Amino acid sequence: MEVNPLSIILVKSDSKGDRLLFRYPYSVDTEGEINKESKRRNPYSISAIDDVLQNPLPQTSNIYNGQLSGFTDEVLSTLFAVKQELCQRKFELKVNDVRFVGHPTLMQAKGSKEDQKSHILINIVFALHAQASYSIVKCYYELSKKLGYALVHEEWRGGYLSEEMHTIVKTHDEIAVILEQDKAVISDNSAFDLVLERSTLAQCLKSIYHDLCTTGLLNTTVNQFVTLSFCLPQKAHQFHKKGVIVEPDAIDRCLQSLKPYHGMLLLVEFAELLDCVPPSGARMLLQLIEVYNPLKSLQNMAFDADLLIEQVYQLVGHLVYWAKATIIYPLCETNVYVIAPDAPLHTYSPLVEKFSARFPGMSLFEVISDFSLPTSIGHLTTPLQQPARQGILAQMVLWMLQHHLLMQLHTYVQFMPNDHGEHEEFDLNCNTEALVTSGRSSSCEDDINAGSPLSMSSLPMPVPNTSHRSMTDEQFSGADSGTSDNIVVQPSSSHKSNFSITQSASLSTDNCDSLVSVEDEDKVKDLLNAFQEPDRSAVRRVQAAGNAEDLSLMVKLWQAGYFKGEHHLEEIMYFENLRRSQLLQLLDKFRDVLIIYETEDPAIASLYCQN
Numbered sequence: 001m002e003v004n005p006l007s008i009i010l011v012k013s014d015s016k017g018d019r020l021l022f023r024y025p026y027s028v029d030t031e032g033e034i035n036k037e038s039k040r041r042n043p044y045s046i047s048a049i050d051d052v053l054q055n056p057l058p059q060t061s062n063i064y065n066g067q068l069s070g071f072t073d074e075v076l077s078t079l080f081a082v083k084q085e086l087c088q089r090k091f092e093l094k095v096n097d098v099r100f101v102g103h104p105t106l107m108q109a110k111g112s113k114e115d116q117k118s119h120i121l122i123n124i125v126f127a128l129h130a131q132a133s134y135s136i137v138k139c140y141y142e143l144s145k146k147l148g149y150a151l152v153h154e155e156w157r158g159g160y161l162s163e164e165m166h167t168i169v170k171t172h173d174e175i176a177v178i179l180e181q182d183k184a185v186i187s188d189n190s191a192f193d194l195v196l197e198r199s200t201l202a203q204c205l206k207s208i209y210h211d212l213c214t215t216g217l218l219n220t221t222v223n224q225f226v227t228l229s230f231c232l233p234q235k236a237h238q239f240h241k242k243g244v245i246v247e248p249d250a251i252d253r254c255l256q257s258l259k260p261y262h263g264m265l266l267l268v269e270f271a272e273l274l275d276c277v278p279p280s281g282a283r284m285l286l287q288l289i290e291v292y293n294p295l296k297s298l299q300n301m302a303f304d305a306d307l308l309i310e311q312v313y314q315l316v317g318h319l320v321y322w323a324k325a326t327i328i329y330p331l332c333e334t335n336v337y338v339i340a341p342d343a344p345l346h347t348y349s350p351l352v353e354k355f356s357a358r359f360p361g362m363s364l365f366e367v368i369s370d371f372s373l374p375t376s377i378g379h380l381t382t383p384l385q386q387p388a389r390q391g392i393l394a395q396m397v398l399w400m401l402q403h404h405l406l407m408q409l410h411t412y413v414q415f416m417p418n419d420h421g422e423h424e425e426f427d428l429n430c431n432t433e434a435l436v437t438s439g440r441s442s443s444c445e446d447d448i449n450a451g452s453p454l455s456m457s458s459l460p461m462p463v464p465n466t467s468h469r470s471m472t473d474e475q476f477s478g479a480d481s482g483t484s485d486n487i488v489v490q491p492s493s494s495h496k497s498n499f500s501i502t503q504s505a506s507l508s509t510d511n512c513d514s515l516v517s518v519e520d521e522d523k524v525k526d527l528l529n530a531f532q533e534p535d536r537s538a539v540r541r542v543q544a545a546g547n548a549e550d551l552s553l554m555v556k557l558w559q560a561g562y563f564k565g566e567h568h569l570e571e572i573m574y575f576e577n578l579r580r581s582q583l584l585q586l587l588d589k590f591r592d593v594l595i596i597y598e599t600e601d602p603a604i605a606s607l608y609c610q611n
Contacts, residue, residue, distance in 0.1 A: 105148030110159030417538030
């Protein structure tokens with residue numbers, strides 16, 4: 001994979017000259033094969049020279065079995081021991097199909113005088129695939145910079161780098177003497193083997209290389225003092241979702257969109273969390289983990305942990321970047337989920353056995369089939385179920401979210417007035433099915449499940465009925481004034497909303513206006529002036545527009561920009577301090593000019609969306 005490094009190389013330059021101190025991996029089989037082929041060739045043979053213009057030479061490859069090949073130590077030391085003018089800058093060099101990335105660091109040797117000869121140039125270079133993306137190259141450059149700064153700190157504190165350089169150079173010289181005297185038959189890589197035994201710096205670089213290739217997560221200590229933490233997100237997030245490259249920019253966009261009503265879902269065990277934070281942040285992380293609950297919002301967890309919401313944002317963002325957690329909406333019975341389009345649900349998926357081991361006696365295909373169509377958790381529970389059964393369902397939903405088998409759908413609202421005399425009726429698709437017939441309308445009623453342990457508030461949450469979630473369009477003439485049974489919704493209150501069903505005759509617009517007081521008429525006219533023609537005419541034709549309180553709330557939300565299809569219901573409820581029943585009633589009353597649709601939350605979907 002282009003995310004994995006081909007090699008890690010350590011080069012120094014000081015008053016004694018340039019030298020390659022260590023590289024890993026240092027044994028490549030292809031080098032021996034090339035040497036054998038060169039020895040077999042007849043020294044008196046003449047190589048054929050083809051026309052280069054007609055037959056261009058193939059590009060030389062310096063990658064063999066995912067490792068760097070074709071470069072001698074002398075060549076690498078010459079390339080990477082740059083001049084002092086290039087220090088403290090990004091170093092990038094492309095040779096054939098290999099890209100070298102590093103950060104040359106200049107430091108002063110411990111205990112030496114401040115002159116030109118006392119300076120040490122150190123360059124830790126990563127060899128990458130040439131086609132590696134810009135974000136991957138940037139991550140490796142940042143890692144090289146961090147390693148350089150760590151060595152500068154340890155050199156200043158106790159001369160660590162000078163001691164390690166002396167040990168490594170001495171080892172190389174010993175092996176060189178043995179090779180010249182030919183006292184023993186050893187390989188060219190014996191020097192690196194011996195360096196790896198003697199040098200703690202070489203052991204640290206080897207550990208870094210293997211961690212990058214396996215997990216993409218680093219938590220190593222330099223000289224048993226400086227803790228170096230680093231994450232390669234393009235590699236780390238593949239542990240939870242194979243084949244998906246999560247770019248750092250996508251994570252940043254997600255974290256910038258965090259709201260207090262969002263929640264957090266851990267993807268690993270608690271014991272694996274402390275490895276990703278420095279010791280200075282461990283205390284705050286423990287405070288957050290003690291109150292962690294996927295049913296809580298970030299704001300609630302911040303309050304319970306006695307932390308600022310900004311501190312919670314930083315901790316959660318760090319966990320998300322390190323692939324230890326993901327962003328969700330707090331689990332509650334009104335959440336609507338559907339099977340993710342890229343869910344690995346083939347017959348031989350390893351998740352099938354993993355699910356059975358986690359939930360004995362349960363089948364993943366049987367459980368997830370309930371979410372073939374968008375379905376809420378409350379729709380799958382009843383008040384007669386035992387609390388333990390409801391708790392198991394919640395745990396199964398969380399497990400499927402952790403493995404990216406489900407995605408949550410949110411309801412968004414779009415203001416779309418009709419310029420014509422005819423009205424378009426849309427199925428509201430909320431808590432109960434909204435029946436739309438010619439000359440007859442219905443409002444949403446709350447189907448309350450008071451016994452669900454998933455409720456996020458002290459009052460029961462309404463349970464959406466998702467058996468009919470497709471929109472229906474029915475047009476009817478406003479002149480149809482035949483007698484029918486209408487469902488009249490009482491004006492909503494800022495504290496509570498109750499539905500009352502009364503039997504009344506169909507009223508004309510003139511009769512409705514006559515029931516409204518003079519003050520309400522003036523208020524309605526002022527509110528309607530907020531719209532431009534022909535939007536004003538479309539809103540005026542809505543029967544609920546004659547109610548000043550309903551129209552006032554509708555205009556308030558419209559002016560705040562909530563009806564542009566960019567804010568879902570949960571966000572509107574949070575920022576405007578509205579109950580779900582209040583908002584659903586309003587949408588039902590003004591369904592002639594408001595349409596709804598369901599999709600993912602862009603802040604969460606941006607983490608795993610692939611262009």
